[in-house]
Structure formats: structure tokens, C-alpha cells
Amino acid sequence: MKTHSRRSFLKASALSGGGFMLGISFLSNFKSFGNEPIANLPLGFNELNGFVKITADNVIKIMSPNPEGGQGVKTSMPMIVAEELDVDFSKIIIEQADLDTKHFTRQFIGGSQAIHLSWQPLRLAGATARQMLREAAAKQWNVPVDEISTQSGVLYHKNSGKSANYGDMATAAAQIPVPKEVKLKSIPDFKIIGKSQGNVDLAKIVTGKPLFGIDTQVKGMQIAMIVHPPAFGLKFKSIQNEVAVSKMKGIKAIFPIKIFNEDYEKTFFDTTTFNEVVAIVGNSTWEVMQAKKALKVTWQPIESYTQNRNMLGRKIVEKIPAGLEDTIEHKAKLAERITQPATVRRKDGDVETAFKIATKIIERTFNAPFLAHNCMEPMNFFAHVTDEKAELSGPLQKPEFTEQALSARLGMPLEKIDIKMTRLGGGFGRRSYAHWLIEAALISQKVKAPVKLLYTREDDMTAGIYRSTYSAYFRAALDADNNLIAFHVKAGGTPESPLYPNRFPAGAVDHYLAEDFTIDSNITVGSYRAPRSNFMAAAEQSFLDEVAEAAGKDPIDFRLALLNRAKEKPVGKNNEYEPERFAKVLELVKEKAHWESIKMTKKLGFSAYFCHDSYAAHILDLEVKDGTPVINKVWCAIDCGIVINPDAAKNMAEGGIVDALGAALYGKMTFTKGVPDANNFHNYRMIRHNEAPKQIEVHFVKNTLDPSGMGEPAYPPVYAALANALYKATGKRFYNQPFSDNL
Amino acid sequence: MAKYSLKINGKTQLIDVDPSTPILWVLRDHLNMPGTKFGCGMAMCGACTVHLDGTAVRSCSLPVSAVGKQAITTIEGLSANGTHPVQKAWLEHDVAQCGYCQAGQIMSAAALLKDNPNPSDEDIDNYMSGNICRCGTYLRIKEAIKAAAKK
Numbered sequence: 035m036k037t038h039s040r041r042s043f044l045k046a047s048a049l050s051g052g053g054f055m056l057g058i059s060f061l062s063n064f065k066s067f068g069n070e071p072i073a074n075l076p077l078g079f080n081e082l083n084g085f086v087k088i089t090a091d092n093v094i095k096i097m098s099p100n101p102e103g104g105q106g107v108k109t110s111m112p113m114i115v116a117e118e119l120d121v122d123f124s125k126i127i128i129e130q131a132d133l134d135t136k137h138f139t140r141q142f143i144g145g146s147q148a149i150h151l152s153w154q155p156l157r158l159a160g161a162t163a164r165q166m167l168r169e170a171a172a173k174q175w176n177v178p179v180d181e182i183s184t185q186s187g188v189l190y191h192k193n194s195g196k197s198a199n200y201g202d203m204a205t206a207a208a209q210i211p212v213p214k215e216v217k218l219k220s221i222p223d224f225k226i227i228g229k230s231q232g233n234v235d236l237a238k239i240v241t242g243k244p245l246f247g248i249d250t251q252v253k254g255m256q257i258a259m260i261v262h263p264p265a266f267g268l269k270f271k272s273i274q275n276e277v278a279v280s281k282m283k284g285i286k287a288i289f290p291i292k293i294f295n296e297d298y299e300k301t302f303f304d305t306t307t308f309n310e311v312v313a314i315v316g317n318s319t320w321e322v323m324q325a326k327k328a329l330k331v332t333w334q335p336i337e338s339y340t341q342n343r344n345m346l347g348r349k350i351v352e353k354i355p356a357g358l359e360d361t362i363e364h365k366a367k368l369a370e371r372i373t374q375p376a377t378v379r380r381k382d383g384d385v386e387t388a389f390k391i392a393t394k395i396i397e398r399t400f401n402a403p404f405l406a407h408n409c410m411e412p413m414n415f416f417a418h419v420t421d422e423k424a425e426l427s428g429p430l431q432k433p434e435f436t437e438q439a440l441s442a443r444l445g446m447p448l449e450k451i452d453i454k455m456t457r458l459g460g461g462f463g464r465r466s467y468a469h470w471l472i473e474a475a476l477i478s479q480k481v482k483a484p485v486k487l488l489y490t491r492e493d494d495m496t497a498g499i500y501r502s503t504y505s506a507y508f509r510a511a512l513d514a515d516n517n518l519i520a521f522h523v524k525a526g527g528t529p530e531s532p533l534y535p536n537r538f539p540a541g542a543v544d545h546y547l548a549e550d551f552t553i554d555s556n557i558t559v560g561s562y563r564a565p566r567s568n569f570m571a572a573a574e575q576s577f578l579d580e581v582a583e584a585a586g587k588d589p590i591d592f593r594l595a596l597l598n599r600a601k602e603k604p605v606g607k608n609n610e611y612e613p614e615r616f617a618k619v620l621e622l623v624k625e626k627a628h629w630e631s632i633k634m635t636k637k638l639g640f641s642a643y644f645c646h647d648s649y650a651a652h653i654l655d656l657e658v659k660d661g662t663p664v665i666n667k668v669w670c671a672i673d674c675g676i677v678i679n680p681d682a683a684k685n686m687a688e689g690g691i692v693d694a695l696g697a698a699l700y701g702k703m704t705f706t707k708g709v710p711d712a713n714n715f716h717n718y719r720m721i722r723h724n725e726a727p728k729q730i731e732v733h734f735v736k737n738t739l740d741p742s743g744m745g746e747p748a749y750p751p752v753y754a755a756l757a758n759a760l761y762k763a764t765g766k767r768f769y770n771q772p773f774s775d776n777l
Numbered sequence: 778m779a780k781y782s783l784k785i786n787g788k789t790q791l792i793d794v795d796p797s798t799p800i801l802w803v804l805r806d807h808l809n810m811p812g813t814k815f816g817c818g819m820a821m822c823g824a825c826t827v828h829l830d831g832t833a834v835r836s837c838s839l840p841v842s843a844v845g846k847q848a849i850t851t852i853e854g855l856s857a858n859g860t861h862p863v864q865k866a867w868l869e870h871d872v873a874q875c876g877y878c879q880a881g882q883i884m885s886a887a888a889l890l891k892d893n894p895n896p897s898d899e900d901i902d903n904y905m906s907g908n909i910c911r912c913g914t915y916l917r918i919k920e921a922i923k924a925a926a927k928k
């Protein structure tokens with residue numbers, strides 16, 4: 035057993051009806067967070083705070099104050115607490131808590147770092163509560179605390195034969211000072227962690243119980259929708275037929291709202307495409323939808339402007355150009371810019387000389403379009419704002435940040451704002467940018483009634499905050515023995531750069547150069563499942579496949595040799611990955627797929643990537659029938675440290691693979707004169723049942739390392755596994771997403 | 778506005794709404810039955826799937842005036858306590874991620890099995906292709922349908 039010091043994130047208190055509560059609030063201890071490159075904050079694992087509550091009548095609750103969006107954290111994180119608390123997981127209650135900045139100082143949500151960071155604190159919380167219960171029992175029975183053991187929520191004293199439920203000791207435990215040190219279980223003693231537990235909300239999901247924000251129903255509640263400009267580069271001017279539409283059945287009010295005040299200093303998540311929109315409020319969804327169709331609004335062009343942002347302390351200035359942008363123009367600008375020198379982010383060795391003496395040089399450019407998030411639950415939020423307080427509820431990823439933005443907008447102190455979090459019908463990064471919460475609050479304030487704001491699918495898809503469009507140029511130099519001697523990557527995007535300069539193959543090549551650039555745009559963007567990695571993995575892993583081929587080497591062996599080089603004699607500093615761990619997933623997937631024996635007969639694509647502290651490698655087997663890819667099987671190997679909830683982790687990997695295949699094959703958002711060309715699922719193609727792989731096999735590297743992210747790591751390498759397999763099947767390389775456009 | 782008497786989950790419900798109102802919004806807004814979900818509003822995603830006399834239909838595109846005497850079954854009424862074989866199979870296979878699409882998936886799957894108690898993989902693919910899952914749970918859905926077929 036290891037001993038751990040108590041950290042200041044645990045706080046015990048008595049419950050009013052007897053029993054005790056141990057609050058966990060640990061992110062405040064992670065000061066380094068403010069210095070992290072916030073731009074890669076993705077949809078991620080969420081459970082950063084919580085508490086253990088044990089009532090006198092032995093109800094054991096583990097609160098999960100941060101939202102669940104499908105990553106399974108509402109199940110897996112309480113499992114960690116329950117393990118150390120030593121309770122029967124099937125007997126505890128897991129509940130979603132509200133945003134509560136009084137009890138939890140730093141209720142931040144997002145970033146696949148979370149499970150990594152929360153592992154020890156959650157264990158410590160469970161262990162501390164157990165320790166306090168043991169001390170309470172020792173005191174009451176007048177025996178040494180070391181003689182008190184526990185099993186499944188019961189305290190035992192062997193010598194005297196005494197026993198008690200946790201509930202019996204809970205009130206007394208609240209009086210025990212929080213111990214300075216507690217012992218954590220040894221990993222082989224785990225009973226809950228590593229055993230699959232079903233999703234705690236599933237029984238409600240399959241019976242249609244209200245769980246999601248969109249399901250909110252409150253007495254006297256009105257329905258609100260918004261009308262936003264039809265094109266990027268336009269803004270509100272005036273409403274043409276307000277009077278006529280106000281008279282339509284069930285319609286209560288029509289008025290414009292401004293989401294952020296002009297003098298407000300935006301922070302990271304305060305993105306909104308259209309700062310002024312028109313609100314329509316009425317009795318029912320269908321009536322408001324009809325009014326929305328009938329409403330005529332005059333829009334006008336925006337002027338270019340600059341916008342200051344405070345990115346958690348780092349101030350940046352964004353330039354937003356005027357104009358109605360076209361995809362053709364986006365592509366042309368990227369194509370031009372990618373040929374020009376960019377900002378150097380990392381340089382090892384003497385790249386230019388290496389290219390001069392190279393025997394072979396391979397150069398390729400990869401492109402990807404904007405992507406819409408398309409969470410299945412459209413954006414929505416409930417708000418009831420009065421002069422005294424603001425009550426809100428709905429699905430969002432970054433409640434604490436949004437609460438601050440709302441507080442500034444309403445001029446209302448944080449204490450008067452209450453945000454309840456519902457289950458998210460998908461997040462994928464989109465629900466980090468909660469302008470719709472502010473819209474709902476402003477509408478409620480204006481109509482003086484509880485309001486549910488609902489986006490139609492068209493609103494959801496055309497309101498911006500997409501994945502950026504990207505381009506990446508690669509150049510590799512091979513010597514006469516087909517060794518990779520130099521590697522050059524230049525990547526850029528409109529408006530965001532996708533580059534990670536310190537990832538593989540950085541560290542494995544003597545002469546290495548990474549540069550990047552950005553192009554301004556008025557198309558708004560935001561985090562998207564595995565931000566930036568989702569593109570860089572696609573481009574880099576397709577490119578490496580081609581380099582391996584040019585070198586006459588097996589694509590897995592080629593990478594393994596590079597990883598070995600990075601391990602034995604790493605080049606440069608700040609390499610983000612651990613070569614040994616990385617190599618293990620390559621070896622594991624190779625073994626599980628029987629790569630050597632099937633690689634000559636099947637159309638296989640290989641790809642591997644490191645992100646969010648986890649490692650993933652895929653082998654994809656497909657055939658192309660009448661121009662349509664039929665994916666027979668995907669083998670996937672992942673190292674995410676200790677796997678908390680194996681079947682749920684497997685589900686995440688399967689989902690990530692299917693989702694990425696859909697985006698790679700079909701995903702794109704294009705623009706014509708500022709208007710998004712897709713606005714619903716008839717013209718934005720999503721992967722469907724018949725297009726999913728027939729089989730997915732997921733394997734985890736077995737180790738005892740601290741757990742890391744599972745929501746994203748399986749996603750980025752899928753694109754290249756597909757592209758590389760498509761090459762085997764068609765003889766064609768796929769440089770531009772979506773691939774189905776080029777099949 | 779017009780008055781309608783609808784048979785929903787075995788009960789008669791009286792409502793007074795515009796004849797063009799889709800059943801989806803009758804359920805969600807007027808009858809406080811939010812189990813049936815809104816995804817696209819144009820019969821492209823399947824989130825709103827209900828049964829009309831046992832056949833799967835997209836309730837977002839079914840005006841109340843078109844229902845007449847046909848019986849509507851929603852996810853809330855598929856079984857008394859979540860004991861329909863499809864619901865049980867969903868639990869056994871821990872199918873859901875975010876869960877938002879799943880009511881529609883389950884309603885489609887239940888209708889498929891009613892028509893075709895022993896569907897092949899291809900039958901499942903064809904029948905279920907109208908139901909989108911952004912979380913990508915398709916493989917588990919297929920396994921769960923096959924398991925439910927055996928029950």
C-alpha cells in the first residue's frame with residue numbers, strides 16, 4: 035500500500051439529517067492549468083469534482099457534479115471513489131449535481147487531461163471517507179483504528195465481533211478531522227476498477243425518461259427560437275414584418291437580442307458567430323417554427339473588426355475580416371499559403387542540408403474541410419431570469435466559464451445564478467461555446483417568463499463554430515539506405531493552425547522542421563473531438579505510409595524503427611510521447627490482427643497516433659465494391675493506462691472509430707457567398723448503420739500506469755487507416771477529405 | 778385549431794392543436810412525453826421514431842391530422858417497465874453513449890423485429906439506416922438486435 039498526503043481539496047461536513055459529506059474539489063490545486071495551451075481543450079472527460087455523501091440511514095451517494103455527454107464518466111469516475119471507499123457499486127446512488135461554485139471552487143469541465151488528473155484525487159477521496167468512518171468506529175468501540183476493517187460498506191472489528199454499516203458511523207465520521215494521510219489500495223486488490231459496469235443512466239435512456247436539456251418542462255414555460263443571419267459576414271439590421279408575425283397563433287413576442295456587450299472582454303469559450311439575433315417566443319414549438327418561417331429580417335454586411343480575447347490570462351487579438359466567404363476562395367488561399375514560408379515552431383539539426391544530400395524526397399499536401407459537430411440533440415437551454423435570480427438548466431460543457439459570461443452580461447452576481455446540468459445529447463466540443471445559454475437568459479429576462487430556447491437542426495448546423503479547414507504539407511528525405519534523415523511539416527488553417535510541433539516523428543529524425551500559419555476568416559470555429567489531432571493524425575499517418583512505401587519498408591516496421599530511434603537516442607527536447615509506450619500499441623495491434631499473415635492478401639491500412647496522454651493504433655481491412663468502401667474489420671490497440679470500465683472504454687473506442695470513418699468519408703461544410711451549403715441531414719452526410727465496419731476488435735495494453743483519456747485517442751488515427759487501406763484497394767492515395775468525393 | 782382524440786400507448790388523449798402539428802410536438806409539448814426525440818424535423822435522422830399501428834414512422838413528419846384512429850406507441854409505452862426484449866438487449870449490450878438517439882433506435886429495432894423476427898445483418902443495416910447515431914454505437918445496436926431476436 036502506498037501512503038498519500040491529504041491535499042486541501044477535501045472538506046468534510048455534517049449533513050443536516052445526520053450523516054456526512056466529503057467534498058472533493060481538486061482542480062484548484064492544479065495551478066499549471068492556466069499555462070497549458072488551451073487551444074487544444076477538447077470534448078473530454080469531465081468528472082473533476084464531486085462528493086461522497088453518506089446519510090445516517092445508510093444511503094451512499096456519489097455526486098457527479100460535471101456533465102455526462104456520452105463518455106461514460108458518470109459511471110467510471112464514481113467507480114474510482116467506490117473502489118477506495120470499499121462499497122458495493124450496485125448499491126450506491128450516483129447523482130448529477132448542479133454547478134455549485136460555493137462548494138467546488140474550480141468546477142471546470144473539459145480536456146482529456148481530466149481523468150489523468152482526477153485519478154489520484156478521486157481515489158484519495160474514497161480512501162479518506164473510508165478512513166474517517168473507520169476512525170469513528172474505532173472511537174465508538176474503543177479499539178485501535180488499525181483493527182477496523184471494511185467490506186462492501188460495512189465496518190468490522192474482528193476481535194469483538196462488532197460490525198456497523200457506514201451509515202451508522204456517518205454522523206460520527208463528520209466530527210473526525212480530515213486525516214492527513216490515507217492508504218490507497220494496491221492495484222491487484224481492485225474489485226470495482228477494471229470490471230465492466232453498465233452505464234448508470236441506461237435504464238432511463240431505454241424507457242424514454244426525461245434526461246436531456248431538451249426534455250425540460252416547467253409550468254408556464256414558453257418556447258423560444260432564434261433567427262440568425264443566413265450568411266457569415268452579415269449582421270442584423272431590422273425586422274420587416276414583426277407586427278404581422280406577432281399576430282400568428284401562439285406567438286408572444288419578437289425582438290432582437292445582443293449576446294455580448296461591446297465592451298465585454300471575451301474569454302476562451304465566448305464565441306458566437308452572430309452577436310445580434312432575433313428571438314421569437316410563443317406557446318409551443320410548432321407555432322414558433324411557423325412564425326420563424328414567416329419572419330422577414332433585413333441583414334447587412336459586417337465591417338472588418340478586431341476582437342480581444344483573454345485566453346485564461348493570455349491576451350490575444352483576433353482579426354475578423356468582412357465579406358461573404360466561399361469555399362473556393364478558402365481552398366485557393368490555403369493552397370497559396372501552404373507554399374510560402376511560415377512561423378517556425380521547432381527546428382532540429384540542419385534540415386536544408388539534409389534535403390540537399392537526400393537520395394529520395396517525398397512531398398505531399400493534405401487538405402480537410404470545415405466540419406459541423408452535429409450533436410444529435412440540437413442546442414437548447416432553459417432559463418428563468420427574474421430581477422432576483424437566474425435559474426438555468428441544460429446541456430453544456432463548460433458551466434463555470436459560461437456562468438461568468440452570463441454574470442457579466444446580466445450584471446448579476448454569480449451567487450444569484452444557478453445552472454443545473456442535464457445529460458448532453460452529444461458534445462464533441464460544440465457545447466463548450468454556450469452562447470445559446472446567454473440567448474435563453476436574455477429572452478427570459480425580456481419576456482419575464484421561464485423559457486426553453488431550442489435551435490432547429492438548421493440553426494444548429496448553420497450557426498458556425500465548426501472544425502477549422504486545414505492544410506498540411508510534408509516533405510521527407512531518405513538516404514541511400516532508405517533511412518528517414520529529414521522531416522518537414524508545414525501546417526495551417528482557416529482560421530486555426532492544427533500543428534503539434536513536438537509529436538512523432540519529432541524526436542525520431544535528426545533533421546526536423548515544423549512551421550505553421552493561420553488565415554483570417556469570419557467563419558467561427560471551436561474545439562472538435564480531438565481538436566487538431568483529428569487532422570494532423572490523418573495527414574501525417576497517410577504521409578508516413580507513403581514514405582514507408584518509398585523506402586520499401588513495411589509501414590509498421592518503418593514506424594517501429596523510428597520509435598526505437600526516439601527511445602535510444604531522442605532528438606531535441608519536449609517530445610510529447612513516450613516511444614516505448616507508443617511502440618507497444620503498434621506491436622499489439624500487429625499481433626492481434628495477424629498482420630504478417632494477412633497483409634499480402636487483404637486491403638489493409640495501418641495508422642497510429644498519440645494524443646491526450648493515450649496511444650492508439652488501428653489496422654483497417656476493407657474492399658471497394660462498386661465505388662463504395664465496405665469496411666470488414668478494424669483492429670484497435672490502445673494504451674490509456676489502467677482501464678477503469680473496460681466495456682465502456684471499448685464502447686468509446688468503437689464509437690470513435692465509427693464517428694471518424696463518417697467524418698473522413700463524408701464530413702464537410704462548404705460555403706457559397708457566406709452561406710453554409712448544408713443545413714440538415716439531407717445535405718450533410720453522416721455515417722449510417724450500413725456504412726459502419728462489420729466488426730471492431732479493441733485491445734488494451736495491460737499496465738498499471740495512471741489512466742488517461744479514452745474519449746478521443748481512438749478517433750484521430752482512423753482517418754489515415756482508412757486512407758491507407760483505400761490506397762491498397764484502389765491504387766489511389768487520398769489527400770483530400772472527405773474521401774468519398776474522390777472515390 | 779382542431780380537436781383530436783388520439784390513442785397513445787393504450788390511452789385516449791384529447792388535444793386541441795393546429796392540424797399541421799407533427800405528432801412529435803404533440804407528444805413533447807402538449808402531452809409532456811419527451812421520450813420521443815427531435816433530431817432533424819425532416820425524417821432524416823430517426824430520433825423521433827414511434828409506432829403507428831405497429832409500423833415505425835418518423836413522428837416529426839407526421840401531422841396530427843393524418844393519424845385518425847391508428848394507435849401510436851412511443852418509447853414510454855413500448856413496455857410496462859422497460860422489459861421489451863429490445864430494451865433488455867440494449868441494457869445487456871450497454872449500447873448507449875450519449876443516449877440521445879437511442880429511443881428512436883429502439884423503436885425502429887422493435888418494429889423491425891415485429892416484421893422480421895430473424896433479421897440478417899443486411900436486413901438490420903437496411904432497416905436501421907434511417908437512424909443516425911453521432912456517437913457511433915451502430916455495432917452494439919446490431920448485436921443487441923440480434924440478441925433480442927433470439928428472445
Ligand code: FES
Pocket residue numbers: 814815816817818819820821822823824825826835836837838
Ligand atoms: S426528428 Fe424526425 S427523423 Fe429526425
Ligand code: FES
Pocket residue numbers: 104410459460873874875876877878879909910911912913914
Ligand atoms: S448514443 Fe449519442 S447519438 Fe447515439
